Amino acid sequence: MAKQVFIDSAADYLGQEVVINGWLYNKTHKGKLAFLMIRDGTGIIQAVVFSGNVSEELFEQCIHLPQESALRVTGVLKEDKRAKGGCELQVDTLEIIHIAEEYPITPKEHGTDFLMDHRHLWLRSSRQHAIMKIRHQIIKACRDYFDGLGFTLIDAPIFTPSVCEGTTTLFETDYFESKAYLTQSGQLYMEAAAMAFGKVYCFGPTFRAEKSKTRRHLTEFWMIEPEMAYCDLSQDMDLAEGMIEYVVQQVLENRKDELETLERDTGRLEKIVRPFPRITYDEAVQILHEANAEFKDGDDFGGGDETIISDKFEKPVMVTHYPAQVKAFYMKTDPAKPDRALCVDMLAPEGYGEIIGGGQREDNLDILLTRIKEHNLPADAFKWYLDLRKYGSVPHAGFGLGIERTVAYICGLQHIRETIPFPRTIYRLYP
Amino acid sequence: MAKQVFIDSAADYLGQEVVINGWLYNKTHKGKLAFLMIRDGTGIIQAVVFSGNVSEELFEQCIHLPQESALRVTGVLKEDKRAKGGCELQVDTLEIIHIAEEYPITPKEHGTDFLMDHRHLWLRSSRQHAIMKIRHQIIKACRDYFDGLGFTLIDAPIFTPSVCEGTTTLFETDYFESKAYLTQSGQLYMEAAAMAFGKVYCFGPTFRAEKSKTRRHLTEFWMIEPEMAYCDLSQDMDLAEGMIEYVVQQVLENRKDELETLERDTGRLEKIVRPFPRITYDEAVQILHEANAEFKDGDDFGGGDETIISDKFEKPVMVTHYPAQVKAFYMKTDPAKPDRALCVDMLAPEGYGEIIGGGQREDNLDILLTRIKEHNLPADAFKWYLDLRKYGSVPHAGFGLGIERTVAYICGLQHIRETIPFPRTIYRLYP
Numbered sequence: 001m002a003k004q005v006f007i008d009s010a011a012d013y014l015g016q017e018v019v020i021n022g023w024l025y026n027k028t029h030k031g032k033l034a035f036l037m038i039r040d041g042t043g044i045i046q047a048v049v050f051s052g053n054v055s056e057e058l059f060e061q062c063i064h065l066p067q068e069s070a071l072r073v074t075g076v077l078k079e080d081k082r083a084k085g086g087c088e089l090q091v092d093t094l095e096i097i098h099i100a101e102e103y104p105i106t107p108k109e110h111g112t113d114f115l116m117d118h119r120h121l122w123l124r125s126s127r128q129h130a131i132m133k134i135r136h137q138i139i140k141a142c143r144d145y146f147d148g149l150g151f152t153l154i155d156a157p158i159f160t161p162s163v164c165e166g167t168t169t170l171f172e173t174d175y176f177e178s179k180a181y182l183t184q185s186g187q188l189y190m191e192a193a194a195m196a197f198g199k200v201y202c203f204g205p206t207f208r209a210e211k212s213k214t215r216r217h218l219t220e221f222w223m224i225e226p227e228m229a230y231c232d233l234s235q236d237m238d239l240a241e242g243m244i245e246y247v248v249q250q251v252l253e254n255r256k257d258e259l260e261t262l263e264r265d266t267g268r269l270e271k272i273v274r275p276f277p278r279i280t281y282d283e284a285v286q287i288l289h290e291a292n293a294e295f296k297d298g299d300d301f302g303g304g305d306e307t308i309i310s311d312k313f314e315k316p317v318m319v320t321h322y323p324a325q326v327k328a329f330y331m332k333t334d335p336a337k338p339d340r341a342l343c344v345d346m347l348a349p350e351g352y353g354e355i356i357g358g359g360q361r362e363d364n365l366d367i368l369l370t371r372i373k374e375h376n377l378p379a380d381a382f383k384w385y386l387d388l389r390k391y392g393s394v395p396h397a398g399f400g401l402g403i404e405r406t407v408a409y410i411c412g413l414q415h416i417r418e419t420i421p422f423p424r425t426i427y428r429l430y431p
Numbered sequence: 432m433a434k435q436v437f438i439d440s441a442a443d444y445l446g447q448e449v450v451i452n453g454w455l456y457n458k459t460h461k462g463k464l465a466f467l468m469i470r471d472g473t474g475i476i477q478a479v480v481f482s483g484n485v486s487e488e489l490f491e492q493c494i495h496l497p498q499e500s501a502l503r504v505t506g507v508l509k510e511d512k513r514a515k516g517g518c519e520l521q522v523d524t525l526e527i528i529h530i531a532e533e534y535p536i537t538p539k540e541h542g543t544d545f546l547m548d549h550r551h552l553w554l555r556s557s558r559q560h561a562i563m564k565i566r567h568q569i570i571k572a573c574r575d576y577f578d579g580l581g582f583t584l585i586d587a588p589i590f591t592p593s594v595c596e597g598t599t600t601l602f603e604t605d606y607f608e609s610k611a612y613l614t615q616s617g618q619l620y621m622e623a624a625a626m627a628f629g630k631v632y633c634f635g636p637t638f639r640a641e642k643s644k645t646r647r648h649l650t651e652f653w654m655i656e657p658e659m660a661y662c663d664l665s666q667d668m669d670l671a672e673g674m675i676e677y678v679v680q681q682v683l684e685n686r687k688d689e690l691e692t693l694e695r696d697t698g699r700l701e702k703i704v705r706p707f708p709r710i711t712y713d714e715a716v717q718i719l720h721e722a723n724a725e726f727k728d729g730d731d732f733g734g735g736d737e738t739i740i741s742d743k744f745e746k747p748v749m750v751t752h753y754p755a756q757v758k759a760f761y762m763k764t765d766p767a768k769p770d771r772a773l774c775v776d777m778l779a780p781e782g783y784g785e786i787i788g789g790g791q792r793e794d795n796l797d798i799l800l801t802r803i804k805e806h807n808l809p810a811d812a813f814k815w816y817l818d819l820r821k822y823g824s825v826p827h828a829g830f831g832l833g834i835e836r837t838v839a840y841i842c843g844l845q846h847i848r849e850t851i852p853f854p855r856t857i858y859r860l861y862p
Contacts, residue, residue: 006581006629021661023626023823041629041660042581070823072661098794100822120623120815121822123585129627136584143574150437150473153567154554157853158589158636158651161860173604173613175650176640176857182604189853192551192862195454196560198437198472204636205589209607219606220589229472230452230503363529384551384862391531391552392454392501422588422620426607429592431623431815 002074007043011086013077020045020089023124024069024100027062034062038071038089039124046080047073047089054094061096068124070097084257112417119422120431130258131418134251135407139203141250142224142401145243146201151226154193156186156202161381169208171219182207185400188330188385190227191361194396195388201226211426215415216303216353218404220424227398233342233360236397237318240346240356241276243401244316248272251410264412268350271314280321281340284309300326301345303353310347316355320344329371332360344399352409358399365389433505438474442517444508451476451520454555455500455531458493465493469502469520470555477511478504478520485525492527499555501528515688543848550853551862561689562849565682566838570634572681573655573832576674577632582657585624587617587633592812600639602650613638616831619761619816621658622792625827626819632657642857646846647734647784649835651855658829664773664791667828668749671777671787672707674832675747679703682841695843699781702745711752712771715740731757732776734784741778747786751775760802763791763826775830783840789830796820 002017010018022040029035032051037044051059065071075091105121115122122128146153159173159180171182186202193200203224210217226239248269251259259266288295291308295301300322301309310317321340324333331341343359362368368389372379379386407419417423422431433448441449453471460466465480482490496502506522536552546553553559577584590604590611602613617633624631634655641648657670679700682690690697719726722739726732731753732740741748752771755764762772774790793799799820803810810817838850848854853862 008581021825041583041625041627068822070825097826098824103822118815118818120620120818123624123627132583132585132628139584140574140578143571147571150439152472152563153570154563154852155636155653157855158638159855159860171604171606173602175602175860176642178860180860189551189862193554193852194472196472196554197563205586207589211607222586384549387549387551391534392499393529394452394501395528421585421624424588424590429590429606429609429611431620 007038007040007045007085010043010045010077010089014079014087015076017074017076017092018089019072019074020047021072021097022070024065024067024071026067027065029063034059036062036065036071036073036091038073043085044126045085045087045089046083047075047091047094049091049094053092058094058096062094065096066100067103068100068121070100071095072097116417116423116428117430123421126261128418130255130261131407131411131413132421133258134255134262134411135403135419137251137255138247138406138410139222139403141247142243142403143203144250145246146199146224146226149199151199151201152193152197154190154197154200154202155204156183156189156225158183158204169210171207171209184208185223186225187227187398187400190225190398191330191385191396192388194227194229194398195392195394198230199226199228213426214303215417216405216408218416218420218423218425221420222403223400224403225398225400227396229394229396231360231397232395233320233344233397236358236360236399237278237320237344240344240358240399240401241274241316241318244276244346244356245272245274247406248410259411262411262413264410268314269410272316276315276346277313277317279317279319281319281323282321284319287312298323298325306347306353307351310349310351310353314349316346316348318344318346320359327359329375329377330361330368332362333367342397346399348405348409350409350412352405354402355405355409356399356401358397360395360397363389363393363395365393438469438471438476438516441474441476441508441520445510445518446507448505448507448523449520450503450505451478452503452528453501455496455498455502457498458496460494465490467493467496467502467504467522469504474516475557476516476518476520477514478506478522478525480522480525484523489525489527493525496527497531498534499531499552501531502526503528547848547854547859548861554852557692559849561686561692562838562842562844563852564689565686565693565842566834566850568682568686569678569837569841570653570834572678573674573834574634575681576677577630577655577657580630582630582632583624583628585621585628585631585633586635587614587620587656589614589635600641602638602640615639616654617656618658618829618831621656621829622761622816622819622827625658625660625829626823626825629661630657630659644857645734646848647836647839649847649851649854649856652851653834654831655834656829656831658827660825660827662791662828663826664751664775664828667789667791667830668709668751668775671775671789671830671832672705672747672749675707675777675787676703676705678837679841690842693842693844695841699745700841703747707746707777708744708748710748710750712750712754713752715750718743729754729756737778737784738782741780741782741784745780747777747779749775749777751790758790760806760808761792761799763793764798773828777830779836779840781840781843783836785833786836786840787830787832789828791826791828794820794824794826796824 026037346356404419457468463482777787
């Protein structure tokens with residue numbers, strides 16, 4: 001029996017008879033030849049059917065087969081330098097596994113809602129395929145980066161009893177006799193883990209019940225959050241820039257075809273090498289003023305502000321020392337300027353906005369207690385978190401990287417809904 | 432300035448002066464010498480302080496320093512063959528970063544509730560440390576296994592509109608104007624993804640609102656779920672046994688010290704190599720009857736039944752062809768015996784029960800519609816899932832591996848609550 005092969009390794013079997021299982025992506029025919037473009041999830045190959053090789057009935061069927069019908073083709077692989085995979089299949093036998101109904105997604109323009117309603121099928125398109133392959137590469141690169149540096153993966157819980165940053169954007173669920181909230185960040189748990197393992201990260205879904213309808217927001221998104229004991233803001237920034245450099249370079253190295261499918265300007269990505277620019281909040285505000293942007297000193301930056309700031313740089317820019325009042329209660333303040341936080345946001349180039357937020361955490365018990373009170377947070381729920389400042393409190397820092405925004409940036413996508421297999425937004429819970 | 436090193440690489444710096452940042456794990460003293468056992472998350476090292484090298488006040492402080500106080504020690508690394516890491520540190524200078532309050536976890540016995548309430552600190556113990564290191568290794572091995580075989584990671588959504596296996600164990604949340612349920616399995620989404628990418632997997636948290644109080648149940652647990660197009664039950668089982676062999680061998684190879692800390696009988700793990708035994712449900716029932724177990728033919732197996740069956744084997748055993756009625760609606764039935772499902776459960780040895788459940792999925796639209804009706808499921812919510820049988824339906828199969836049960840088995844743990852950093856059970860939502 002002929003060997004079953006996947007299309008991405010077909011070129012290794014030139015001259016051999018092989019079996020390919022797949023789906024019909026496109027077709028044409030000319031006289032006694034039918035040209036079937038077959039996809040199998042790893043690639044696309046042209047299969048050439050000569051009417052003399054199959055029954056008349058089967059040849060007729062081939063010519064009229066609807067898109068996405070399932071096929072098993074057996075034949076000999078022949079070199080074809082013009083083809084993407086470098087070869088085509090000369091079909092000896094062909095078995096139709098399933099004749100598809102008329103495929104709803106056609107080459108004509110579809111509205112976004114229609115495509116999102118058919119996300120389970122839309123994923124079969126070469127564009128969505130390319131995005132998901134790059135997403136996988138980004139996630140793998142993040143994990144490999146931290147694993148390679150000796151970090152320990154410590155999964156943060158999804159159900160939490162308490163609240164990290166405000167309650168208005170929390171999803172709540174009945175939890176037997178009480179209430180649980182879906183996590184917005186694993187950070188507080190990572191702080192506990194960093195005191196046990198030194199260098200840790202978590203990687204999982206996080207949730208925000210944001211009513212926001214912008215193209216940058218999902219209700220469910222994935223974050224990787226490293227945290228290190230005995231680490232200051234500057235070391236934290238070194239880690240963040242090292243990770244982004246590694247991730248971008250891994251994608252450039254391993255996902256060339258996919259970037260090409262997306263028509264991504266890779267020249268801009270090739271420039272993403274260390275060091276990245278580091279500026280303070282004050283310097284960023286200066287940029288806004290010079291651009292005559294409407295901005296009130298002391299405020300946090302909006303999406304438009306971030307674009308103006310990041311447009312000044314070819315690489316991601318790290319902005320530090322925001323006013324403490326616009327940042328979370330756990331941020332450590334600068335001893336030299338107590339109204340400033342030892343924090344960093346990394347803004348991606350090309351208007352993609354914040355992809356990383358992080359900084360040093362408050363390690364002094366009394367200051368932290370004061371901050372919790374000032375923020376009207378329930379001290380009880382933070383009892384365990386406060387313990388970390390009682391038993392060997394040390395300087396520590398970390399950050400969170402939003403996977404979907406990073407995918408949008410690296411792929412060059414207009415809207416975040418294409419960055420995740422099954423996006424969830426305020427209006428979208430299906431499929 | 433001396434180089435800062437982590438304890439796990441200290442042996443590479445013998446004879447050199449280094450800085451180690453860590454926490455006091457244990458201490459003794461004798462005359463002019465204080466022996467501080469310091470942990471930094473990567474290992475434990477003995478630091479020897481000679482009273483002549485530090486101020487009298489500091490030496491006194493050393494001797495009375497509470498456990499988990501934070502320290503920065505500088506000194507020369509000296510070979511010590513009796514020590515675990517192969518060396519000890521002769522301290523030149525010592526800086527106390529934080530003096531801990533009296534540490535609540537002491538060498539005396541603590542109740543489970545006490546330890547679970549202090550999970551954020553308990554993770555610092557060498558036993559919990561070893562478990563989490565092995566957990567990380569297991570997760571990494573699973574991902575590497577599928578990545579190496581060309582699978583694409585496709586994250587399944589956490590929020591779902593519909594229900595996979597019954598509604599009684601679902602967590603529900605308000606989702607803007609409607610309701611959403613937390614996923615119990617990514618499988619249905621993986622079926623869609625397999626038709627787009629051929630070979631896929633998802634890896635993420637899943638949720639069951641089970642009132643069960645057994646030592647095998649968590650409300651929040653992690654699963655890896657591969658799914659393959661053009662795959663039958665037998666190929667599915669090949670993949671499952673290949674994965675388990677790889678995972679166990681990776682842990683044996685890379686986590687020797689941690690298995691030793693847990694006093695795991697590694698001889699039993701060394702036997703976990705392919706092929707694994709494969710028996711049918713009927714053969715498994717026969718084993719129960721021979722053991723005079725109380726069991727009604729046609730029922731699903733309980734935990735006790737699984738133990739009796741798996742005790743017959745040294746390796747994980749794969750049980751196939753359960754009665755269709757005890758399995759989910761999407762299971763394909765055996766064409767030769769329509770009352771049996773083309774399914775497989777893998778039962779771990781040593782009484783650890785089911786770690787894998789999977790099988791072939793129904794690929795015929797009409798049969799699937801009938802099954803959905805028979806199970807009183809809302810056909811509307813499954814519209815997208817049914818589409819997969821309209822547009823190129825092919826034989827496909829997959830399985831789900833429960834990470835926590837696998838950690839329990841490989842580590843040899845009595846209770847599943849130790850297998851995850853922050854366990855969630857019916858009574859436990861804190862810390």
